[in-house]
Each structure stands twice: as C-alpha cells, then as structure tokens.
Amino acid sequence: MHSTMKKHLILLMAGLVWSLTSLAQQKGRQPNIVIIISDDHAFQAISAYGGDLMQTPNIDRIAREGATLNKGYVTNSICGPSRAVILTGKYSHKNGFKDNENSSFDGRQNTFIKTLRKGGYQTAWIGKWHLETEPQGFDYWQILPGQGQYYNPDFLMMDGSRKRIEGYVTNVTEDVAEDWLDQRDTSKPFCLIIGQKATHRVWLPDTADFGMFDGKVFQLPATFYDAYAGRKAAQVQEMSIAEDMIMDYDLKMHANYDSVREGSVIRMNPEQKAKYDAYYKPIYEDLKARNLSGRELAEWKYQRYMRDYLSTAASLDRNIGRTLDYLDKQGLTDNTIVVYLSDQGFFMGEHGWFDKRFMYEESFRTPMVLRYPGVIKPGTKSEHFVMNLDIAPTMLDAAGLAVPKDMQGESMLPLLTNNKAKGRDAIFYHYYENGEHAVSPHFGIKTDRYKLIRFYKRVEAWELYDLKKDPHELHNLYGMKGYENLTSKLMKQLEKLVDKYEDEGARQLMEKKIANNSSI
Template identity: 80%
Template sequence: MLKHLLLLLVVFVGSFAALAQQPGKRPNIVIIVSDDHAFQAISAYGGDLMQTPNIDRIAKEGATFNKAYVTNSICGPSRAVILTGKYSHKNGFKDNENSSFDGSQNTFIKELGKGGYQTAWVGKWHLETEPQGFDYYKILPGQGHYFNPDFINMDGSRERIEGYVSSVTEDVAEDWLDGRDKSKPFALVIGHKNTHRTWMPDLEDMGMFDSKTFPLPANFYDNYTNREAATVQDMTIDKTMIMGYDLKMFPDYDNIKDGNITRMNEEQKAKFKAYYKPIYDDLVARNLTGKELVEWKYQRYMRDYLATAASMDRSIGRTLDYLDKNGLTDNTIVIYMSDQGFYMGEHGWFDKRFMYEESFRTPMVMRYPGVVKPGTQSEHFVMNLDIAPTMLDAAGVAIPKDMQGESFLPLLTSKKAKGRDAMYYHYYENGEHSVSPHFGIKTGRYKLIRFYKRVEGWELYDLQKDPQEMNNLYGKKGYEKITAKLKKQLNGLLDKYEDDGAKALLAKEGGNR
C-alpha cells in the first residue's frame, strides 16, 4: 500500500513538473531596456513633449509605475543591477570607468535557465565582458552606433548590419523568436541604444519636431545657489554640449570625420546632409550669441532627442505586433524601462548621474495579461533592483536569498500589500561630467544626499514644497529633527544593503550613527 502511494506521489509530482514546463503555463518574458530615456518624454506619463503610442500601449494594457527609481543612475551599472537584483557594491559594477561585469555571478537569467526557460539578450549590453548564462546573444560593442551598427556574435565574431540600430535590433530579436525552442517558455531582453547621446534619429524621423518650439524648464537658468556639487558639474547644454558631435553642426558636410557619420552609406550621408546643412547655414547667418545661442542649442537637442525616441518607439510597436501575430500576447510579460532617467534641460542640463528626480527616477511600464489590471497606476516605490526577483516570482522560480530587490507583483495584485517607505541610492563615478560621487535616501516627502570626494557635503530637500530641488535645506534652522530622522533611516538602509563603504564614510564624520 505504501509503495502504491509513493508511486502515485512520484507520478503526480512528475506530471506537475511536466505541466510547469509546457508553454502557456508559465509566462514568457520580454524586457525592453532603453538608454537615457526620460519619463518626461513619454506621453503615458502625461508629458506633452511628444507622443509615444507604443510605450503607451503597454501602459494602457497594464501598469504605469509612477515612482520607479534606479540604484545608480548610469548605463552599465544599471544593467548590472537589473540582471543581479543587487546594488552596485554587491555586484561589483559601480561605474563605467573602472568596472567590468563579473559574468560568473548569479543572475535572474541563469535562474530562469535552470527553471526551464530559453533565454536571450540582443542589442545594447554595455557591461564590458561577454554575456554568460544566455542561450543566445547578439550584442552591440560598447555604446554601439545608430547607423549600420556592428554586432558581436556568440562565437566572438563581429558583423556590420546595414540599417538603423533600433530597427536592426528588433530584426535580430524577431529572428531569434522565430527560431527559438517553442517547447520552452522564453525570456528575452531587448537592449536599445536609443536614446543615448549623440541622438541620431532614423532618416524618416529627421525633422519631425522642427515645427515645435519647446518651452524652457522653469529652472533652465539655475545658478546652483547653495549646491556645490551642482555648481562644479560639467553637463550643461550651454557649455558642455558640442556643436558638431552633439548637434551635428559641421562647417563642411562633405568632409565630416565623426565616426557616427563616416560609417553611413552614401544614401544615408546624402539624407543626413540634406537635413542638417540648411540648419547649419541658417545658424551661421543668424550669428547667435549669449542666451539666444543657448536656447537655440536647447531646441536642437530636444528635436533630435525626441526624434530618436520616436524611432525607438516604432520598434517597440513592432515587438508588440510580433507577439500579437504569433499568439504570444496573452501569456507574455512585457516590461519597458530605461536604464535611468535623463535631463531635458532641467537645471540647464542634459545627461543623468545626480540623485535629483529627473535622473534618479526612471520610466517603467508593464503588461501582464490576466494578472495586472489594464490601466493600473502604481504609486509604490519600486526600483530596477526589483526586476530580477519579480521575474523569478512570475515564473515560479525560487528567488535567491542574496538578491536585494523585492518582487513587486504583490503591489500590483493586492491592495493590502505594502511597499518601501524609503529608497537608497549610490552613485560612484568621479570623472565624466565632473559629477561628485554621492549616496542618499528618498522618502515620500524628503531627500537627503551625502556628496563625497570631489565635493564634501550634504543636501536636504523638501520635495513637497520644492519638487524641482532648488533649495538645499541642510543645516538650516528648523530642519534639525527631520535631518536626524533621515540620517537614522539612511543608516538603517546602509545596514540593510550592507554598503560598508558608505557606512565607513559616515563613521568618520562621527555622531551620525
């Protein structure tokens, strides 16, 4: 009798495991990661800079995360956090200057693979070492190029593919989907180069915003009073943005040496010249100086950046159409997110890095048919740190105990679920754009930041009264209690996430622990 029961149990467990492996029983996963795409430039977030119909479709058919943030606002480190579910000090990839990703460490992709998923990454990778743990990859070397991009294959060979990078990346993704093992669920990461500097739109999108004049952000002419780190940075549209490299303004369009242009074919070069040369000629004729020139640069930046975003949004639409045409939509999670936010002229800046909202906060929308109610607006704090455990949770795969993120599925499916009340951030790079390393805490109302190395000091913001983060309250009378409370909370997060480097720095100050 006992043997009979054991046999029945083995058959049941085996049948359950086999059922779990069948396609349609566990969700497929598509994660689309863009580069430097600002939430301000996505119409699902209520902005009127441009329309992003395909990103908006994911939001309408799923959830919009209105309070999604990153742990470290810079390209490579953000991808490492997404993969590992760990902060930069734990996964080892702290900055783009001195780090390379240790591919031997565990990732959610490896856990999905062990759980029966077929896995792939195509497009921008930007982690310095070759991907490990994927069944397939085809990646851009480094930052990649917008036109006729090179790709690194799994055998280490390189090939140049004619076309525009977001379209070519989508082609590669669809080719893999066509040839995948359809007996397995899949997890595919599509890494887009767009909208990274130098903002080169597809040929058909050049000029699409030329008839629009964009209003200057209210703090475009920020003078950085009482904010030393902001004072010493080098990322302004005025002084940092380069006329040729960034804005494609060249004295001789027949002899451009810029590698982004020289790799174009003759047809592409002809269209590039036909669009940009008249703009350059007009600029020369106008002989702008001072604020007029700065504001001209801002308009050019916005037009090229947004057109580059439009090129990418169209490719995202192709991804959604592919899922529709192949009967995959109902059983596929789709997440769109950027590796961080970006400045659209706020504080007079482009780029990212700072813990201020525009770069700390990232766009993220998610569709999960049958689980996430269409049109959901999430106001919970979530982070790129949470992607790994959330995907494992959705796939029914155990979440490794050393992952520091948390699954946000309960936040989308239960009104009783409680998320974070505070978030921790740490930016390490001390070179590019002269941004000082810093770490800090954000709560529902306040933000406390500790800058170090390049600049030593604290900043405190009341985001309810000062959402643009212009008035540093640190050390001002009347804010002693909230400062002490925030420092205590910050120390609690340092303990939780085991950031010994930041703890040691605070310990040197004394009285903060």
C-alpha cells in the first residue's frame, strides 16, 4: 500500500508539473525579448555605471528594475563583428565576421534568432545591421544601409526597395520598431532587436538637443596626455583627439556652411539645415577668432567632442524610454526581457583617444543592463565576467529552448539568479582589423587583476598590466624583472582559452617568438 501510494504521489507530482508547464505555454509565458544595441556607447557616459558626464534615466531604469552587469565585455571591439557575435554566440574566428573591412556575414549559419523562430517566436531586426549581407531567419527586417545616416535615413526593405523616412535616425528607428510591434502576431512571443546608430561617429545630435551640454566644462581624463611609454601599439595608433579628429567631418567646423558635404548634412531638409547652421556657425566663428594651437586646440576639440557625443546619447536614452513606455502601455512589461548593450565600449578622451578597438578597458568593456521581471531581482549588480557572446545562449535559456552545442557563450541567468553560481575566472579577446585608426591586431586574456595582450602584424609585442596597481593601463610590465612567474601563469591560462575556443590563429601566434621577447 505504501509503495502504491508513493507511485501515485510521483505520478500526481509529474502530472502537476506537466500541467503547470502546459498552462504556462498556453498562456504564452515564454518571455518576449527586446534587445537594444547601440553603437559606440561608452559605459563612462551612463549614470547607472556611476558616470557623471550625463544622466541616462531610461537606461538607469532598466538597471534599477533588473541587473547592472559591471563586468560586461566584448570578444572583438568593433561594430560589425560584435553584432555577428551577439547573433551567433560564437567568436569571430568561428562566425567568419572578423573585421569591417574584409568580412560579410554568412547568413546561412545558425543564430539564436533562428532557434527562437523554430521555437515559436516572431522575430524582427529594425535599424542598424552593419553586416554587409541581408538578414536571414527573421520574420521581418528593416535596416539601415551600412552605417546609415543621422538625418532623413534610408532603410533597406525586405522587398529589395529603399525607403527614406523624414526625421532623426534615433527617433525614426524607434518609430519603425513600434510600428512592427503594433502589427505583430499577438498569439506568439516575439524577439525584437532594435539597432540604433547612435552614438557612432560623427556624433551628430538631433536638432532638439543642439547645445544641451554647452554650459558644462568637462574635466580632462587623467590619461589625456598619455605619452604611451613602453606601448608600441599605442604609439602608432591614429585615433588621437588632438591629431586625428577632423575639424570639419567630426566637429562640424566649416569655412563655408553652404557647401557642407558630410553625408547626413546633405540629406537635411531646409529647416534641419537652418538649425544646424545656426548652432555650429557661431562656434566656428568663435574658434577662428581664438586662433588656438597646441594643447589649447586639443582641449577645445575634446570639449566639442564631448558635447556632441553626449547630446547624441541623450536622444538614444530618450528613445530607450519610449520602448519601455510602449511595453508599459501595452501590458507587456511583466513578460518581456529587455536587454540594453552597446556593440563595444568607447574612449572618451582616455589616453587622448576617441574610437575603440584596443583591449584596454574603455574599449573592451561594454555597458550591459538586463531586466527580466519575476526572474532577475530588481537592483541586482553583477560582478561576474559576462560577454556579448553570452546574449544568444541567455535568450534561448530564458525561452526554454536548447542551446546549440556549437555556441561558445554561456547563459547569464544562473549568475543573475543564484548567489552561489560560479562564472568565468578569465576572459579571452581577439581583434583582427589592420586598417582604419592603425590599431595593431591583438588578442589576450583578462583575469580579475591582470591583463596579458599579444599584438601582431603592425606591431609585434606583448603587454602585461596589473589592473589593481595600474587601472589606467599605463605601465607595461611585460619583460620586467620579477614578473616571470606571473607571465608564465597567464600564458598557460591564455593557452587554455585559445584551446577552449579553438582559435588556431592565436595558437600559432603564441608559438611564434618575438625578437627580444619584449615590447619595450
């Protein structure tokens, strides 16, 4: 009798579990997913990360109602490759999109979108795509060609046509995303990716935001006048605010405002162009009267860069707020995962630079906040290493779908819901492009305290940093006396990660000796 009752109890429990699962499925409890990917948005410019450059109330809302990932990183700090990693859950050498100069995305390969779609999701990508080929595996897409334009942007449509939409690109992209949401099949869960162009170069704000930060004087980063001692790759880069930021193209300083040829400006309607001229022309006249040079000019350029960049970011945050408001109004908030991340970090004057690419923290580290009501406790702050590589398996995990075995990322959900969960003790990076901004290709490892980097092609060198003693990464310790054991240990850890991720190119470079075995 006891045995029979036990069997009945087991059967009853199994039935109850099945019923609850079935009920959840009937009610469509697979979560909806909204992923917002910006371009070149620095964590330093987000108030949720403690930055005081500006306030970002809407990104902060996601963080407050979900999780702030304080150690979010990318596998390859450049626009197109990052998107390929997010889609595939694989490193660049596996998904084939290594750089922006020679790569095009092979859409035949599996992506988390395709797996979601097979699992019953309706899927869409709206906005910046930047992967050369047309999206595959989506129910709907409407994408900017290439980098897209800030004003009155064109969109590539699924039927092969181009459609120009009047307005500022960040607002327009949100409009299109909401239009798709209005027309979606409400019987299915959805996954919508919103690709925003902001805050990509040339940092052209919405006319409503011109001058937003003109009353603020930004403090120079401590490393603005870095001389790059002991760092060969840093010495040959071409991403200096002082030397490489272009007065007309980047900073909108023109001798003749009637003949501006920058892509977004020539698309402006008369009203937009009149506001552009009215804002920038007096700044140019004032600059000309000052006749600045040397450090004074470099610091003037830095202030202009910051003002335009942050004004462009203001529109980005505002439109993220529109997305959150839409979910609220439609009663979707409680069953929708919202992820915000940038495709990588960005230099905001640190080391005297703009742009990204390097494995140094400002570029390598990316903002990433995630809200999942009922699953992730509001106000969670995670110190686990996570990567853009992890977005794909995390979304599949949340949807209750099997993660393909060839995905190299790991679901973040255990780290965000279980205090005892153990994450990575080190992360691997590999940047390939050897062109614009003259940044030497490199790969490396980061642990909680140390970073080891191997540069190649343009510059052949190793770099080693103690991030506890040297958080600004100014003192290359590689080859220094007393660091032999640490270097050997990090080399072994790096070898393990190279093997784990099957990066044969990095493996061959590790075996290649560098003359003098030092970068100094």
